[in-house]
Amino acid sequence: MHSESSTEGPTGQYESVSCNLCGGTDLATVLPATQRSEAPLEVRFKSSSDEKLHDSLVACRSCGLQFVNPRLRPDVILGGYRDGTDETFVSQASARERTFATALNMIERLAPHRGHILDVGTAAGAFLHVARVRGWTVSGCEPNTWLGGWGKRTYGIDIQPGTLFAQHYADGAFDVVTVWDVLEHTHDPQGFLGECQRVLKPGGLLVVNVPDIGSWLARLMGRHWLMLLSTHLYYFTRQTLGQMLQRVGFQVVRMKPHVQWLELGYVIKRGGPVGGGVVRVAGKLVRGVGAGGLHVPYWVGQTVAISRKQG
Ligand SMILES: [Zn+2]
DSSP states (O other), X not given: XXXXXXXXXXXXXXXXXXXXXXXOOOEEEEEOOOSOOOSOHHHHTSTTOOOBOOSOEEEETTTOOEEESSEEOHHHHHHHHHSOOXXXXXXXXXXXXXXXXXXXXXXXXXXXXXXXXXXXXXXXXXXXXXXXXXXXXXXXXESOHHHHHHHHHHHXXXXXXXXXXXXXXXXXXXXXXXXXXXXGGOSOHHHHHHHHHHHEEEEEEEEEEEEBTTSHHHHHHGGGOTTOXXXXXXXXXXXXXXXXXXXXXXXXXXXXXXXXEEEHHHHHHHHHHHXXXXXXXXXXXXXXXXXXXXXXXXXXXXXXXXXXXXO
């Protein structure tokens, strides 16, 4: 059990919210809060952060959407994203490029005309790099100053600093919008998806992935699921994600498991806190034979949804 003072937060940086999908206020606790983190915000909100969720997870009794409540205020969170450096995240650039090449194969089957693509929360721009090589015109934005700067130097892509809303893109500016590992971090996912819809051309494609709390792996692992992280505010299922997409004017084309490629050494490092001794032994073996840089497929219950803007 947590006390009232832990719900309010010692610093007054917390807020309570209603359901972002249906506006419901009748909320059931799924996982109660545990000991709150003392880590500095720029450490908690790194792209490669793997700090476990400490705040309480609730479910809306009307629509089933699951989210963190109470939670840190949006301005506090955004400050955490803006600052800080992330060498661990960019160390995986080549494996990420492989993930994105696979994703682009899928996108190009549905959007054969290689027009203007926007990647929101592009981090260091690995996706845009792959897309540009394949003939797309690319744009991207990223709140973290350090990651955006790394992408500019490495790929020569002009990554705009700040959030999607800070960019003020024109209506219907893009043929495709991609949102990789971002939606679960936003404080207003429905507003965010609505902005994606606005900047897409009619018939344009939105590609968004989420940690899927309805996936078999999430249900099997329960509170030990790797995606229950302090940086993740929303926990979608295929149903709640599909409902939210429809609500803002998208038609869902398909949903499928989202498999990433990562370096084996990185997977083992991130799995260590959960896998314990077995993972540590595996890590020694992998380093011993020099296989840490090997690319391996990695799936921990992620789902990707491809939708089309109606109209
Ligand atoms: Zn709801």
